[in-house]
Amino acid sequence: MTQIMKIFKKGFLIVLLAFLVLVGCSKVKITFVGLENVETEYQVGAELPDLSKIVTAKTNTDAEVELSFDYSGVNMNEVGEYEIIITATTTGATATQKIQIKVVESGNPVISGTKDWIIEPGTNLPDLMAGVTAYDPIEGDITDKIEIQGLDKVDVNTPGTYNITYFVETTRGIIAFESVKIIIIDNEAYTGKLLRIDPLNRRFLVEGVGYLNYTLTTKYYQIIDGEVKEITFDDIVLGLDNVYYFINPEKPGIVEYAVIDGNYSYENIRVRINKSVSVSGDNDTYHSSIRLLSSDNIILKNVDHSKSYEVAKNQEILVTIDSQKNVEVKVGSTVVMKDATLITFNPKNNGLIQVLSISRGSSRLYPGRLEVSPAGNLLLLVNDVPLEEYLKYVVPSEMSSSFGLEALKAQAVAARTYAVNDIHAKGYISDGYHVDDSVMSQVYNNTNPNANSNNAILATKGIVATHNGKFIRANFYSTGSGATANSHEVWFDGDTPGEPVPYLTSRVYAKDFNGNVLQFDINDENSMLSYFKLIDFDSPDRSSEYHRWKTEFNISQLKTALQESLSSRYSAKPTQVLTKSGDEFKSLPIPSDIGNIVDINAKQRGGGGLIICLEIKTTTHTFNIYGEYNIRMLFRNITLYCSNINYPQYNSPKSFSLLPSGFFAIEKVGNTIIFYGGGWGHGVGMSQYGARELGKYLSYDAILKFYYTDIELTNVDKYSQETRIEDYEVIKQLIENYLS
Structure with missing residues (x-):
C-alpha cells in the first residue's frame, strides 16, 4: 500500500508540474515596437507626429492589442520636459510605456530689410518701414510689432549721423533689434570699419555699408587737430573705423575722396x-x-x-x-x-x-x-x-x-x-x-x-x-649664436641681399670671461669652425639648450635627402636655388639625378657669421642655395646633439625637423660631414633666451636697446585719445576750404 501511495504522489507531482508549465507558457506578454523611431526633441510650436503610426504592440499569443496615447501633460508651446504615456491592452494583460520628450526654443525673431538712410538737410524722413519685416519661427509675421527707437533724437535740419533701432518682441519675451544710421548730409557719404581693401577690383569693403568702389583719381586726406593734409592710398589701412567715404554725386557708388578723421587708432x-x-x-x-x-x-x-x-x-x-x-x-x-x-x-x-x-x-x-x-x-x-x-x-x-x-x-x-x-x-x-x-x-x-x-x-x-x-619691424627668435644677423642678409630675393635696415644690424656679443669680444673672420672657414666649436664662453644665450649644436651626415646618404629638398626649395624659391650652367649660375629645374655629393661648403657669409650662400658640389652639378631659411630647409628630420654651459659635452641625440639656424661651419672627416652651429632661429633682432638672461640685471627698455639699434620707445595709446570731429558737414567744409 505504501508503494502504491508513493507512485500516486509521484504521478500527481508530474501532472501538477506539467499544468504549471502550461499555465506559465500561456501567460500573455506585450512588447512595444517602434519606440526607437520616436523623436524625443521638438522645437517650440511644433506639432507632435501621430505616434499611432510609429508605435505598435504585439503579444506572444498573437492576440490583438489596443493602444491609447496620453498627451495630457504635454505643452508644445512652452519649453520644458514632458512625458507621454502609451497604454497597450489585450485580453488578460495591460502594459504601459513612458516616453520622455523635450521641447526646446526654436529660434529667435529676425528683422530683415533695414538699411542706413542718407537724406539732404531739411527734407522729411522717408518711410523707414519700407521693405522692413519681422518674422518669428513660432508666431510668424510680426512686422506690426516693430518699434523704431531713437527717432526723437533725429534732427533733419542738422547734418550729422543719427542712430535709430528697429525693435521687436515676441509674446514669449524674445527680442530682436537692428541698429541703422540716418545720415543728414548734402553730399552722400559713408563711414564704418574698413574690413577689406581689394586693389584688383578697386573697392573697399566697409562694415554697415558693403563694397564701395574707388578709382585711380580718388583723393585721400587726413584731418588732425583741424588741419587737413593730403595723403595717399597707401596710408589707408585695414581696421580703420574713422574714415569717411564721400561719394561722387555724378557717379553713384564711386568714392570721390576719403578722409581719415583724426589719427590712426591701434585699438x-x-x-x-x-x-x-x-x-x-x-x-x-x-x-x-x-x-x-x-x-x-x-x-x-x-x-x-x-x-x-x-x-x-x-x-x-x-x-x-x-x-x-x-x-x-x-x-x-x-x-x-x-x-x-x-x-x-x-x-x-x-x-x-x-x-x-x-x-x-x-x-x-x-x-x-x-x-x-x-x-x-x-x-x-x-x-x-x-x-x-x-x-x-x-x-x-x-x-x-x-x-x-x-x-x-x-x-x-x-x-x-x-x-x-x-x-x-x-x-x-x-x-x-x-x-x-x-x-x-x-x-x-x-x-x-x-x-x-x-x-x-x-x-x-x-x-x-x-x-x-x-x-620698427621687431623681429625676435629663440636663441642666439653669440651674434645677431643683418636683416637684409636674411630676407632678400635672388642672389643679392637688399638694403640694410638700420635698427636690425649685426653685432657680436659673445665674449671671453675677461670681457673681451670674441673674434672670428667670416672669410676664413677655419676661423668660423673654431668659433662654432667653442662652447664655454660668456653669452646671454649660454643657458639655452641650443647655445651650441652639431649634426652629422654620411656623405653617401645625403644624395637622397638633397635630391628631394633641392627640388622642394626650387619650387618654393626658384630665384634662390641656382644651378651652374657653363660659367653662370641660373634658376633651372633640379635634375632628376643630382649626382653623388662631393662637397658642401659655405660660399658666402654675412654679419655674425650667418651663411648667405651654401654651395653643394656633386659628381655632375654645382648648386648655389641663397637665404638662411632655404639652407636650413635642405637638411630635414635630422639628429641633433646640443651643448651649453650646463652640458659642456654634446648631450644625447634628439630629432629636429630642420637645421636650427644658418649659423654653422662644416667639418669633413672621411665620409662624414659634421655641421657645428649655434642658436635657433633666423638671428635677427631679439634673442628670447638672451632676453631672459639680460633681464636678471637690465630693465626691459635696456634689453630692447641691446638688440635693436638706435630705437626710441613711444606709446600708441595717445593716438586713440585724440579728439575726432565725427561730423560729416564739418569734415566736408574743411576739405572744401583746403581745396579752395
Missing part, C-alpha cells in the same frame, strides 16, 4: 585663425567647416547689417560653405543666416567664443569677435580683437612665463611693435586681416594667458619701439 588688430598652425598649404589655412560655442549670446550680422540673428548662449553654431559659395550658419538643424560676402559673430557681453573645430595647445577661446567669409570652396576665419587682448595670447605662446618680468616686458613691447608694424605693412589687405596666428607672423592663442605675461603686458601698455619716428 584692434585683425588676425587670421588657421585651421592648423603648421600652415603648409590651403588645407591648413582655410576651413571646410567651423564649429563655435560661447557662454555668451552671440549676435550674427552680415556685412551691410541688413541681416541679424541672436544665438542663445551655450548653443553650438555650425558654419559651412554651401553649393553657391555662401557662408551658411546653422544652429541645430536650422539655417539662421546665409551671406555671400561675410558674417560677423559678436559676443553680446564681450564674452569669449570657443572655436571647437581647430586643434591648439590652448583652450581655443577667443576674445573680440569672429568673422567668416568664403575662400573658394573653403572658409576664411578672422578674429578682430583688441590689441592688448591679442598680446595676452601672443606673449605666452612666444615666451615662457618663467623667463622673468623684464624679459616678458621686452617680449610684450616687441610683439606689440611687430603687430602695429604689420598693420601698416598691408600684406593681407585683400583677404581682410593684418597677421596670422602662426610663426608666419606671431604665434597666437597656442598657450592660454597667464598672470606673469599679463602683468608684463599691462606694465608696458601701448608702448612700441620706433626708429626715426617709424615703427
Whole structure:
C-alpha cells in the first residue's frame, strides 16, 4: 500500500508540474515596437507626429492589442520636459510605456530689410518701414510689432549721423533689434570699419555699408587737430573705423575722396585663425567647416547689417560653405543666416567664443569677435580683437612665463611693435586681416594667458619701439649664436641681399670671461669652425639648450635627402636655388639625378657669421642655395646633439625637423660631414633666451636697446585719445576750404 501511495504522489507531482508549465507558457506578454523611431526633441510650436503610426504592440499569443496615447501633460508651446504615456491592452494583460520628450526654443525673431538712410538737410524722413519685416519661427509675421527707437533724437535740419533701432518682441519675451544710421548730409557719404581693401577690383569693403568702389583719381586726406593734409592710398589701412567715404554725386557708388578723421587708432588688430598652425598649404589655412560655442549670446550680422540673428548662449553654431559659395550658419538643424560676402559673430557681453573645430595647445577661446567669409570652396576665419587682448595670447605662446618680468616686458613691447608694424605693412589687405596666428607672423592663442605675461603686458601698455619716428619691424627668435644677423642678409630675393635696415644690424656679443669680444673672420672657414666649436664662453644665450649644436651626415646618404629638398626649395624659391650652367649660375629645374655629393661648403657669409650662400658640389652639378631659411630647409628630420654651459659635452641625440639656424661651419672627416652651429632661429633682432638672461640685471627698455639699434620707445595709446570731429558737414567744409 505504501508503494502504491508513493507512485500516486509521484504521478500527481508530474501532472501538477506539467499544468504549471502550461499555465506559465500561456501567460500573455506585450512588447512595444517602434519606440526607437520616436523623436524625443521638438522645437517650440511644433506639432507632435501621430505616434499611432510609429508605435505598435504585439503579444506572444498573437492576440490583438489596443493602444491609447496620453498627451495630457504635454505643452508644445512652452519649453520644458514632458512625458507621454502609451497604454497597450489585450485580453488578460495591460502594459504601459513612458516616453520622455523635450521641447526646446526654436529660434529667435529676425528683422530683415533695414538699411542706413542718407537724406539732404531739411527734407522729411522717408518711410523707414519700407521693405522692413519681422518674422518669428513660432508666431510668424510680426512686422506690426516693430518699434523704431531713437527717432526723437533725429534732427533733419542738422547734418550729422543719427542712430535709430528697429525693435521687436515676441509674446514669449524674445527680442530682436537692428541698429541703422540716418545720415543728414548734402553730399552722400559713408563711414564704418574698413574690413577689406581689394586693389584688383578697386573697392573697399566697409562694415554697415558693403563694397564701395574707388578709382585711380580718388583723393585721400587726413584731418588732425583741424588741419587737413593730403595723403595717399597707401596710408589707408585695414581696421580703420574713422574714415569717411564721400561719394561722387555724378557717379553713384564711386568714392570721390576719403578722409581719415583724426589719427590712426591701434585699438584692434585683425588676425587670421588657421585651421592648423603648421600652415603648409590651403588645407591648413582655410576651413571646410567651423564649429563655435560661447557662454555668451552671440549676435550674427552680415556685412551691410541688413541681416541679424541672436544665438542663445551655450548653443553650438555650425558654419559651412554651401553649393553657391555662401557662408551658411546653422544652429541645430536650422539655417539662421546665409551671406555671400561675410558674417560677423559678436559676443553680446564681450564674452569669449570657443572655436571647437581647430586643434591648439590652448583652450581655443577667443576674445573680440569672429568673422567668416568664403575662400573658394573653403572658409576664411578672422578674429578682430583688441590689441592688448591679442598680446595676452601672443606673449605666452612666444615666451615662457618663467623667463622673468623684464624679459616678458621686452617680449610684450616687441610683439606689440611687430603687430602695429604689420598693420601698416598691408600684406593681407585683400583677404581682410593684418597677421596670422602662426610663426608666419606671431604665434597666437597656442598657450592660454597667464598672470606673469599679463602683468608684463599691462606694465608696458601701448608702448612700441620706433626708429626715426617709424615703427620698427621687431623681429625676435629663440636663441642666439653669440651674434645677431643683418636683416637684409636674411630676407632678400635672388642672389643679392637688399638694403640694410638700420635698427636690425649685426653685432657680436659673445665674449671671453675677461670681457673681451670674441673674434672670428667670416672669410676664413677655419676661423668660423673654431668659433662654432667653442662652447664655454660668456653669452646671454649660454643657458639655452641650443647655445651650441652639431649634426652629422654620411656623405653617401645625403644624395637622397638633397635630391628631394633641392627640388622642394626650387619650387618654393626658384630665384634662390641656382644651378651652374657653363660659367653662370641660373634658376633651372633640379635634375632628376643630382649626382653623388662631393662637397658642401659655405660660399658666402654675412654679419655674425650667418651663411648667405651654401654651395653643394656633386659628381655632375654645382648648386648655389641663397637665404638662411632655404639652407636650413635642405637638411630635414635630422639628429641633433646640443651643448651649453650646463652640458659642456654634446648631450644625447634628439630629432629636429630642420637645421636650427644658418649659423654653422662644416667639418669633413672621411665620409662624414659634421655641421657645428649655434642658436635657433633666423638671428635677427631679439634673442628670447638672451632676453631672459639680460633681464636678471637690465630693465626691459635696456634689453630692447641691446638688440635693436638706435630705437626710441613711444606709446600708441595717445593716438586713440585724440579728439575726432565725427561730423560729416564739418569734415566736408574743411576739405572744401583746403581745396579752395
